[in-house]
Amino acid sequence: MTVSSQSATSLADPHLRPAAERDPAGPRDIVILGSTGSIGTQAIDIVLRNPGRFRVTALAAAGGRVGLLAQQAHRLRPAAVAVADASKAGDLREALAALYGAEPLPEILAGPDAATQLAASVCHTVLNGITGSIGLAPTLAALRAGRTLALANKESLIVGGPLVKAVARPGQIIPVDSEHSALYQALLGGSRAEVRKLLVTASGGPFRGRTREELERVTPEQALAHPTWNMGPVVTINSATLVNKGLEVIEAHLLFDIPFDRIEVVVHPQSYVHSMVEFIDGSTLAQAGPPDMCVPIALGMGWPDRVPDAGPAFDWSKASTWEFFPLDEKAFPSVPLACHVGALGGTAPAVFNAANEECVAAFLTGRLAFNGIMDTVTDVVTEHGTPATGTPLTVEDVLQAETWARARARELAGIPVTAAEAH
Structure with a gap:
C-alpha cells in the first residue's frame, strides 16, 4: 500500500494546539x-x-x-x-x-x-x-x-x-x-504520513450477528433497546442500522483528511476501545476506556490539557474480554452507502442524512420495515444523483437538498407531502 503524506486541509490535527491557550491565571x-x-x-x-x-x-x-x-x-x-x-x-x-x-x-x-x-x-x-x-x-x-x-x-x-x-x-x-x-488521541503516536488506516469501532448495536432476512422482522421496541448506550430515539435507531457508523466514517474523513478506502469499521461489542489508528510499520494504537462520554467532552473543552478524573477508569484487577468482528455489509449496508455519498460530496451527504431521519421516523410509526429504512435512503440518494462539480457549496444548497430529500423520503414511505414539498 502506498501512503502519501496528508494535505494541510485536516480540520482536526492533534499535533496543533488550539487557537488560544488557557490562561493559567484563570478559568x-x-x-x-x-x-x-x-x-x-x-x-x-x-x-x-x-x-x-x-x-x-x-x-x-x-x-x-x-x-x-x-x-x-x-x-x-x-x-x-x-x-x-x-x-x-x-x-x-x-x-x-x-x-x-x-x-x-x-x-x-x-x-x-x-x-x-x-x-x-x-x-x-x-x-x-x-x-x-x-x-x-x-x-x-x-x-x-x-x-x-x-x-x-x-x-x-x-x-x-x-x-x-x-x-x-x-x-x-x-x-x-x-x-x-479516540482517533485524535491515537494520531499523536505518529506523523500524518505514517498513518495506514483509521479503524472506527462499533458496538454492532442490538442486532449484531443477525442476517438481513432476520432484520426484516425487527420491531421499533427491539431497535430502541441498545445494549450499551442510553441515547435518544433517532440516534438509537441509527446505531441499530449502523447509520451512525456511516456518518462517523464521513466525519473521520473530513476531520483527518484520510481517504475512505483507508477508513474501516470494526465491530467491538464491549465498546471499550473507542477507535484505533494503524501505522505503516504494522503497529496499532487504540484509545480505550469504559463506555462514558465525560472524557472526550472534557478533552474537547480543555485541550491540550487533560482534566483530572474527568471520567471512570478501568479496574485492571478484574478480568475482562475484548472482542472484535468484521462488519457484515450485506446486513448493514449503511456504511458502504455512507462512504459512497461521502466520496460524492456536495449535497449528497446532506441528502443521505435528511432522508435517513425521515425514514427512521417512518419506521418508528410503523410505516417502514427495519430494512426499509436503508432501502428507501438508497433510493433517495440514487435519485439525487451525482452533485454538480465546480460550483462552491452554499448553506442554501444544503437546506434545499435537505428539504427535497425529506419530502422524497416521506413520499416513498407513503407519507403525504404538501405540493410545496413535492417541488
Missing part, C-alpha cells in the same frame, strides 16, 4: 450549545467539578426543557442564555426570575439564530452539542469568530463539510464524538 471561558441535552448536561457536570478550570459564559438550548435551562443558568451564572424556540422565551424569563429573585437576569436570546449569535460571542471554546443539521450555522459562526470548537454536532460536517473546511483553521476543531476523540 477558560466556555459557551455550551445544547446545554440541556446529553452532551450539554455532562459538560456542565464537568464544569461544576472544575470551577478553577472552566467558566461558562453562555448557554443555549432548543427550548423543550426550559426549567432545566434556568437551573443551569442559576448555577453557572452565564452572561447570556438562549432558547431556539422563540415561543418559550417568556417561560424561560419566568423560570429565571423565580430562581434569581432580585438579582439581575442574564441576557435572554430567542429564536432559531440565537445559538449562532452565542457561538460568535467572546469566549475561548464553543462546545457544540446541538443535535441535527441546525448545528451547522453555529459551527460556522464559532469558526469564523476564531473560537476553538469542541465539536459534538457531527451533522455540521456531514451536511456542510466543504463549508466548514473553507473557514476552519488547521487544528481549530477538537472532536468530541468518542470515536473521533
Whole structure:
C-alpha cells in the first residue's frame, strides 16, 4: 500500500494546539450549545467539578426543557442564555426570575439564530452539542469568530463539510464524538504520513450477528433497546442500522483528511476501545476506556490539557474480554452507502442524512420495515444523483437538498407531502 503524506486541509490535527491557550491565571471561558441535552448536561457536570478550570459564559438550548435551562443558568451564572424556540422565551424569563429573585437576569436570546449569535460571542471554546443539521450555522459562526470548537454536532460536517473546511483553521476543531476523540488521541503516536488506516469501532448495536432476512422482522421496541448506550430515539435507531457508523466514517474523513478506502469499521461489542489508528510499520494504537462520554467532552473543552478524573477508569484487577468482528455489509449496508455519498460530496451527504431521519421516523410509526429504512435512503440518494462539480457549496444548497430529500423520503414511505414539498 502506498501512503502519501496528508494535505494541510485536516480540520482536526492533534499535533496543533488550539487557537488560544488557557490562561493559567484563570478559568477558560466556555459557551455550551445544547446545554440541556446529553452532551450539554455532562459538560456542565464537568464544569461544576472544575470551577478553577472552566467558566461558562453562555448557554443555549432548543427550548423543550426550559426549567432545566434556568437551573443551569442559576448555577453557572452565564452572561447570556438562549432558547431556539422563540415561543418559550417568556417561560424561560419566568423560570429565571423565580430562581434569581432580585438579582439581575442574564441576557435572554430567542429564536432559531440565537445559538449562532452565542457561538460568535467572546469566549475561548464553543462546545457544540446541538443535535441535527441546525448545528451547522453555529459551527460556522464559532469558526469564523476564531473560537476553538469542541465539536459534538457531527451533522455540521456531514451536511456542510466543504463549508466548514473553507473557514476552519488547521487544528481549530477538537472532536468530541468518542470515536473521533479516540482517533485524535491515537494520531499523536505518529506523523500524518505514517498513518495506514483509521479503524472506527462499533458496538454492532442490538442486532449484531443477525442476517438481513432476520432484520426484516425487527420491531421499533427491539431497535430502541441498545445494549450499551442510553441515547435518544433517532440516534438509537441509527446505531441499530449502523447509520451512525456511516456518518462517523464521513466525519473521520473530513476531520483527518484520510481517504475512505483507508477508513474501516470494526465491530467491538464491549465498546471499550473507542477507535484505533494503524501505522505503516504494522503497529496499532487504540484509545480505550469504559463506555462514558465525560472524557472526550472534557478533552474537547480543555485541550491540550487533560482534566483530572474527568471520567471512570478501568479496574485492571478484574478480568475482562475484548472482542472484535468484521462488519457484515450485506446486513448493514449503511456504511458502504455512507462512504459512497461521502466520496460524492456536495449535497449528497446532506441528502443521505435528511432522508435517513425521515425514514427512521417512518419506521418508528410503523410505516417502514427495519430494512426499509436503508432501502428507501438508497433510493433517495440514487435519485439525487451525482452533485454538480465546480460550483462552491452554499448553506442554501444544503437546506434545499435537505428539504427535497425529506419530502422524497416521506413520499416513498407513503407519507403525504404538501405540493410545496413535492417541488
